[in-house]
Amino acid sequence: MADVNLPDLTPAMPEILLAVAAMGLLMLGAFTRDGGEAAALRVSRQVAMLGLVALGVTLAAVLMVATPSAAVTFEGMFILDDFAIFMKLFVLVGAALSLFMAQSYLELHRIARFEFTVLLLLATLGMLLMVSANDFLGLYLGLEMQSLALYVIAAFHRDDVRSNEAGLKYFVLGALASGLLLYGTSLIYGYTGTTSFAAIADTLHGDGALPPAGVIVGLVFVMAGLAFKISAVPFHMWTPDVYEGAPTPVTAFFSVTPKLAAIGLLLRVMLEPFGSLFGQWQQIVIFISVASMVLGAFAAISQTNIKRLMAYSSIGHVGYALIGLAVGTREGVTAVLIYMVIYIVMNLGAFACILCMRRRGQMLVNISDLAGLSKTSPAIALGLAIFMFSMVGIPPLAGFFGKLYIFLAAIKGGLFTLAIIGVLSSVVAAYYYLRIVKVMYFDEAAEPIDRDAGREAKWLILGTALLIVIFFLIPGPLVSSASTAAAALFGS
Numbered sequence: 001m002a003d004v005n006l007p008d009l010t011p012a013m014p015e016i017l018l019a020v021a022a023m024g025l026l027m028l029g030a031f032t033r034d035g036g037e038a039a040a041l042r043v044s045r046q047v048a049m050l051g052l053v054a055l056g057v058t059l060a061a062v063l064m065v066a067t068p069s070a071a072v073t074f075e076g077m078f079i080l081d082d083f084a085i086f087m088k089l090f091v092l093v094g095a096a097l098s099l100f101m102a103q104s105y106l107e108l109h110r111i112a113r114f115e116f117t118v119l120l121l122l123a124t125l126g127m128l129l130m131v132s133a134n135d136f137l138g139l140y141l142g143l144e145m146q147s148l149a150l151y152v153i154a155a156f157h158r159d160d161v162r163s164n165e166a167g168l169k170y171f172v173l174g175a176l177a178s179g180l181l182l183y184g185t186s187l188i189y190g191y192t193g194t195t196s197f198a199a200i201a202d203t204l205h206g207d208g209a210l211p212p213a214g215v216i217v218g219l220v221f222v223m224a225g226l227a228f229k230i231s232a233v234p235f236h237m238w239t240p241d242v243y244e245g246a247p248t249p250v251t252a253f254f255s256v257t258p259k260l261a262a263i264g265l266l267l268r269v270m271l272e273p274f275g276s277l278f279g280q281w282q283q284i285v286i287f288i289s290v291a292s293m294v295l296g297a298f299a300a301i302s303q304t305n306i307k308r309l310m311a312y313s314s315i316g317h318v319g320y321a322l323i324g325l326a327v328g329t330r331e332g333v334t335a336v337l338i339y340m341v342i343y344i345v346m347n348l349g350a351f352a353c354i355l356c357m358r359r360r361g362q363m364l365v366n367i368s369d370l371a372g373l374s375k376t377s378p379a380i381a382l383g384l385a386i387f388m389f390s391m392v393g394i395p396p397l398a399g400f401f402g403k404l405y406i407f408l409a410a411i412k413g414g415l416f417t418l419a420i421i422g423v424l425s426s427v428v429a430a431y432y433y434l435r436i437v438k439v440m441y442f443d444e445a446a447e448p449i450d451r452d453a454g455r456e457a458k459w460l461i462l463g464t465a466l467l468i469v470i471f472f473l474i475p476g477p478l479v480s481s482a483s484t485a486a487a488a489l490f491g492s
Contacts, residue, residue, distance in 0.1 A: 007074045007075070010071070010073075011065055011071040011078060011132075012074070012132075013064075014088065015125060017057060017058055018054060018124065018125045021051075021058075021121060022054070022121040022125060025047050025114065025117060025118050028043075028046075028047060028050075029047050029115065040112070040114075041107065041112050044103075044106070044107075047114035048102075048103050048116075050117075051120065052096055055095055055121070055124070059093070059096075062085060062088045062089060062092065063089075074138070076135060076196050077134055077135040077138035078133070079132055080132060082485045083131075083268065083488040084132045087260065087264040087485070088131055088132075090260060090341055090344065091124065091127045091260055094253075094260060094348065098120070098252055098256065098257060099120055100456050100460065101351075101456045101457045101460050102116065102249030102252075104355075105247065106247070108358075109157065111159075116156060119149045119152055119156075120253065122148075123149035123150050123153065123258070124257065126142045126144070126145030126147070126148075127257060127258060127260075127261035128261075129142030130142035130143055131265060133268070134198070136185045139269070140182065140185070142265075144178065146258060146261070147174050147178065147229075150170065151170055151171040153250050154242055155246075156246075156250060160245075163245050164245075165241070167245075167246075169238055170238055170242045173228065174228070180222075180224045180228075181222055181224075181226065184217075184218040184220065184222035184225065187217055188200065188214075188215055191212045191215045192204070197272045201272060201274075216277070219274055222269065223266075223270075223284060227288060229258070230259055230262045230263055232292045232319070233288060233292040233315065233319070236315050240308045240311040243308060243311035244305055244308045248307070249355065251351065252348060252351035252354075255347050256347050259314065260344055263318075263340055267325060267333060270285075271489045282328060285326045286418060288319070289319045289322035289323050289326055290418065290421055293316055293320060294319075294425055295315060296312050296315040296317070296318075296319060296429065297426075299312045300312035301428075301431060303367075304366055304367055304368065305366060306366065306367050306370075309367070310347070310351070310354075313391065313432075313433075314347070316425065317343050319425070320402075320406055320422055320426075321336050321340055321343070322336075323407070323419070324339065326418060327410055329412075330486045331486075332409040333485075333489060334409075334479070334483045334486040335406045335409040336406070337485055337486060338401070339406050341478060342390075342401070342402040342471070345467050346387050346391055346398070346464070349383065349386075350388070352383075352457040352458075353380055353384040357369070358449060359448075367436060368439065369446065371440075371443035372444055372445025373440040375445040376446070376448035376449060380449075380461065381440045382465075383461040384437075384440065385437050385440065385441070386465045386468055388433040388436050390468045391429075391433050392426065392429065392433045393426050397468050397469065397472075399468070401472065401475060407423065410422070
């Protein structure tokens, strides 16, 4: 008998632990939920608490399995390097905070079910696999595991027509994006004979000749599929509807964690296997970046629903992040990572504020509903104002430094026009962010919001607002860890 070489499971231990936890919680929920609505609520709370524990244990496991050099396993399909570790830590933090602030909303709307936690854990597992993908097969496995769970989460409020519509739209368009990605992968495989990132890089860089046209076409299809996942223009059409229709905690989760993982995946795919084709794909990234910044800035101006406004805001922020990828240097990637971490902190804080805004048990989703919020709920108004100012990029808040690193990387890389467009888009976007502040502080006060709304979210507002305000005092740890992570993609 031939010797069977078992793969080294140590690098993938965090993913294994999270998978076991998700399956265990699924069994726990399935066998203990009988007993009516009260029992279902109790089980939901227990599973949510255990889910937070599972995410914490997984985060600790990520830190424990970290090694000075990259570890590759599963026949080269899975890689654990500094870049993957950096992305996994913040993916897990984002998922944990999203789950933490979701429970009270789910209970209020009578949709608290243990399945929510299980689906969120499975989606997070897919994201962890995405950022460690070292092969197109591993990439697709992680991407679909994430997507299938997110389709269900988007439609989690089964009795709400808009939630069902959001889930259906996301599923149909997501399936289309997956088809584009698979077609692109098949073309690349057909012309290179491999799906391994390292082998593709060697094949394309080997003789110095121009790559076959089929590889370029395949790369375009892969980029289109990944652009959908980060909601970049022109593959953004699902974002406003899904953000508006999905339950608010789900929207908060969509806006941070999956986007962070998808950006990480895009960085690895473009810079590792296709780094030698930088001249071919740079112009595409520049176009997507400019289109996302401009559309995100101008389309949000006319929005009256704050969740749709945040959707267009997220499209614009993706455009800013892609500036760093368009630069194609270590400094550019470092800027992207810093920007995305600051972005998820700002977004989580903003959505925590939205979750706190209820009147007579009903969520406030229109900007006009925030009138006079500074007089009736000064603490929440202050928190939301901080996040809006930070998203504009007003110093010394964290959002300013996020954009500063991006624009400095663009200037250093010679992309002066792109940097100017980014600055001008920020000026336009300032209008709709500051409009929210104006409504809260200068409009006539409306009926006060519920005092007991969003208990968990209020703690999240406090924590994220402090991070945004004091970031300029402690930028070193994030900047140095982002630089180390970026270096892993360039083999240095």
